[in-house]
Amino acid sequence: MAAAVDLADKEGRDGVTMRAVGKRLGVEAMSLYNHVRGRDDILDGMVDLVFAEIELPELSAPWRAAMRQRAQSAREALNRHRWAVGLMDSRRNPGPATLRHHDTVLGCLRTNGFSVRQAAHAVSLLDSYVYGFVLQEVSLPFSDGEDLQELAEEIFSALPKDQYPYFTEIAVEHALQPGYSYGQEFAYGLELILAGLHPDEAPSP
Structure with missing residues (x-):
């Protein structure tokens, strides 16, 4: 599973095939079937390893601080493994780290006074924000301030002057300011x- 994660980090999710994982481990692809039923088992294990990287709160921790830290840690893990964004909650066979993650997050909310329904709402809202933000973040056509400056120059050079004043305003006065990071x-x-x-x-509701 770790070999598959490393492969996906370098080549994307589509690069994770039985043959590619076997080659990375120095064995024939058929040898892998002694340990997994197929590629889906490998994907399940990969997702579980990513969930294991996310820092979990103590059940009795103050919930806002706990949810803040968990969201930040999840974003960091997903940025390390950008292929995982669309997979995290898509697997039909969640592993132990995945189940522990969800149980702990829900447990922290429940022990802090959230009802079952309120806890479900909170997790759905927070996860939607984290996954959605990371999906947008990893899709941006720039990686740093220098790339953003070049992109802005390219866009503005092709636009009629003063036709999009608010777009220009937010670019010049916000996004293109020194030290800005999306x-x-x-x-x-x-x-x-x-x-x-x-x-x-x-x-x-």
Whole structure:
């Protein structure tokens, strides 16, 4: 599984084939069937390894701090393994790290006064934000400030002057400022979500 994760980190999820994993381990692909039923088992194990990298809270930890840390840790893990974004909750056979992750996150919310329904709402909201942000983050056509500057120059050179004033404004006055990183937007959105969650005051569905 670790070999498959390493392979996916370098070549993407589609690069993980039985033959490729076998080659990485120095064995024939058929040898792998002594340990797994097929590629799906390998994908299940890969997802479980990524879940194992996410820092989990103590059940009795203050829930906002715990959910903040867990969300930040999940984002970091998904940025290390960018192929995993669309796989994390798609597997039909979750492994022990996956199950422990979900149980611990829900347990922290429940022991902090969230009802079953409120805990479900909170996890769904937080996971949607984390996965959605990372999906957008890894899809951006730039990786740092220099790339962003070059991209902006390319876009603006092709646009009619003054036709898109608000797009130009946010680029010049925000995104193109020294030290800007798109990842900084994550903390802002996360704090808004955490501020809107309340164990005893969650809105009715």
